Amino acid sequence: xxxxxxxxxxxxxxxxxxxxxxxxxxxxxxxxxxxxxxxxxxxxxxxxxxxxxxxxxxxxxxxxxxxxxxxxxxxxxxxxxxxxxxxxxxxxxxxxxxxxxxxxxxxxxxxxxxxxxxxxxxxxxxxxxxxxxxxxxxxxxxxxxxxxxxxxxxxxxxxxxxxxxxxxxxxxxxxxxxxxxxxxxxxxxxxxxxxxxxxxxxxxxxxxxxxxxxxxxxxxxxxxxxxxxxxxxxxxxxxxxxxxxxxxxxxxxxxxxxxxxxxxxxxxxxxxxxxxxxxxxxxxxxxxxxxxxxxx
Amino acid sequence: xxxxxxxxxxxxxxxxxxxxxxxxxxxxxxxxxxxxxxxxxxxxxxxxxxxxxxxxxxxxxxxxxxxxxxxxxxxxxxxxxxxxxxxxxxxxxxxxxxxxxxxxxxxxxxxxxxxxxxxxxxxxxxxxxxxxxxxxxxxxxxxxxxxxxxxxxxxxxxxxxxxxxxxxxxxxxxxxxxxxxxxxxxxxxxxxxxxxxxxxxxxxxxxxxxxxxxxxxxxxxxxxxxxxxxxxxxxxxxxxxxxxxxxx
Ligand code: FES
Numbered sequence: 065x066x067x068x069x070x071x072x073x074x075x076x077x078x079x080x081x082x083x084x085x086x087x088x089x090x091x092x093x094x095x096x097x098x099x100x101x102x103x104x105x106x107x108x109x110x111x112x113x114x115x116x117x118x119x120x121x122x123x124x125x126x127x128x129x130x131x132x133x134x135x136x137x138x139x140x141x142x143x144x145x146x147x148x149x150x151x152x153x154x155x156x157x158x159x160x161x162x163x164x165x166x167x168x169x170x171x172x173x174x175x176x177x178x179x180x181x182x183x184x185x186x187x188x189x190x191x192x193x194x195x196x197x198x199x200x201x202x203x204x205x206x207x208x209x210x211x212x213x214x215x216x217x218x219x220x221x222x223x224x225x226x227x228x229x230x231x232x233x234x235x236x237x238x239x240x241x242x243x244x245x246x247x248x249x250x251x252x253x254x255x256x257x258x259x260x261x262x263x264x265x266x267x268x269x270x271x272x273x274x275x276x277x278x279x280x281x282x283x284x285x286x287x288x289x290x291x292x293x294x295x296x297x298x299x300x301x302x303x304x305x306x307x308x309x310x311x312x313x314x315x316x317x318x319x320x321x322x323x324x325x326x327x328x329x330x331x332x333x334x335x336x337x338x339x340x341x342x343x344x345x346x347x348x349x350x351x352x353x354x355x356x357x358x359x360x
Numbered sequence: 361x362x363x364x365x366x367x368x369x370x371x372x373x374x375x376x377x378x379x380x381x382x383x384x385x386x387x388x389x390x391x392x393x394x395x396x397x398x399x400x401x402x403x404x405x406x407x408x409x410x411x412x413x414x415x416x417x418x419x420x421x422x423x424x425x426x427x428x429x430x431x432x433x434x435x436x437x438x439x440x441x442x443x444x445x446x447x448x449x450x451x452x453x454x455x456x457x458x459x460x461x462x463x464x465x466x467x468x469x470x471x472x473x474x475x476x477x478x479x480x481x482x483x484x485x486x487x488x489x490x491x492x493x494x495x496x497x498x499x500x501x502x503x504x505x506x507x508x509x510x511x512x513x514x515x516x517x518x519x520x521x522x523x524x525x526x527x528x529x530x531x532x533x534x535x536x537x538x539x540x541x542x543x544x545x546x547x548x549x550x551x552x553x554x555x556x557x558x559x560x561x562x563x564x565x566x567x568x569x570x571x572x573x574x575x576x577x578x579x580x581x582x583x584x585x586x587x588x589x590x591x592x593x594x595x596x597x598x599x600x601x602x603x604x605x606x607x608x
Binding site for chain 1: 466477479480481482483487494496497500503504505506528
């Protein structure tokens with residue numbers, strides 16, 4: 065099986081640990097991928113104004129590139145990229161008038177009608193690999209790790225691009241369970257981390273992030289799995305601020321789910337890029353003897 | 361005896377519109393020569409006349425099409441009914457930086473040119489580029505921190521500025537690309553060790569003596585020396601090396 069892969073800008077800079085670990089997992093699972101040539105930033109945020117078509121040009125152009133590349137499916141890793149590309153695709157599929165306007169504007173490209181399928185790493189593993197095969201490839205099960213998978217918003221909302229049931233998803237839990245983790249379910253797993261409010265209202269963003277972390281801890285989590293670089297910024301990189309500001313908040317190790325998958329699949333640790341996580345995360349894996357296991 | 365008469369070949373005259381005014385010009389001329397033929401005299405907007413300096417960028421339209429076309433005035437041949445104007449310069453802010461203080465990190469480019477992230481991938485820049493540079497693609501590469509790719513994609517840029525003139529995000533693309541190429545050359549490309557040695561040798565006075573010698577030489581001696589210089593023979597093989605290998 066070979067698939068087109070859309071990385072997204074952040075995975076090439078701040079979130080290299082998301083990309084390197086995910087690609088190593090694909091290798092370990094025998095999935096061939098080809099990075100999309102000539103890709104553009106997807107725009108990161110899907111515009112909520114109904115007539116703001118100019119911000120759809122970038123994602124649609126990326127989808128046209130997938131067609132040019134000769135694939136019918138594109139795999140994304142960053143959940144913001146997933147959301148932006150998938151929603152642009154839905155619009156091109158369903159809204160004839162806007163599709164016409166966009167195709168007319170991009171007169172140097174072939175017309176696009178939403179033919180490409182946009183998938184995220186999680187539903188790709190579920191639908192194309194399957195939990196059983198994933199499980200069969202696990203070399204270092206995450207046994208005993210009380211892990212809280214945190215979805216955030218953009219994999220689940222709006223409903224027409226959700227990778228699972230929007231209000232009661234299981235895909236993330238099932239994936240981490242297959243890797244041997246003990247799943248901690250908590251209600252805020254599908255709530256917003258504050259997202260880009262961190263720019264305009266950093267205090268408000270810090271508060272909702274803190275609520276998520278304290279709730280997960282109260283439900284017994286000793287670590288959290290993430291899918292999104294912006295969630296990692298709010299929940300991971302701003303944890304020190306939370307610890308200072310909020311009494312009772314405890315440090316919670318954060319990982320991209322692909323890093324934990326890479327650990328479980330026993331791929332070369334150089335692909336984990338744990339130095340881009342907070343220090344507690346690395347310590348935590350050491351404490352679980354999951355780093356040593358690999359190197360021996 | 362047959363008499364040979366000089367035949368005067370006259371190029372056909374065609375109508376073109378320069379800044380909205382109609383002129384009849386020979387169809388064989390470049391836009392630049394046609395503008396001169398029409399009576400304009402260049403004091404700006406013309407440099408190398410060879411397609412490399414970027415001073416003569418021109419935009420035009422042809423009847424029956426909404427498309428904006430572009431070309432270098434010194435390279436593009438006139439076409440009937442074209443409406444054209446030269447845009448020799450387009451204001452674009454170049455950020456100031458101390459090059460030695462940069463280290464080659466993408467964030468440095470982001471800080472110097474925040475506008476990068478105003479790009480919406482409309483592609484107007486690439487469409488107008490008279491050098492067929494994929495401008496949008498190098499901007500996309502820079503946004504994800506790939507300075508090397510940006511330097512390579514923008515390699516043919518002659519800094520004419522048309523990209524900046526069409527940009528809805530108001531980016532000074534060509535200045536950003538120049539920074540990318542500088543960083544690539546200085547920090548991301550392997551340094552040529554032999555070049556460093558050579559520069560050190562020159563600074564230590566390697567050619568000083570022979571240069572001073574040449575400066576004081578009388579003209580005849582100079583000619584003689586020139587004629588007697590060692591040249592690679594026409595039949596010299598690939599492994600030919602000069603007797604006096606002063607190169608390296
Ligand atoms: S005059 Fe230099 S490019 Fe035309």
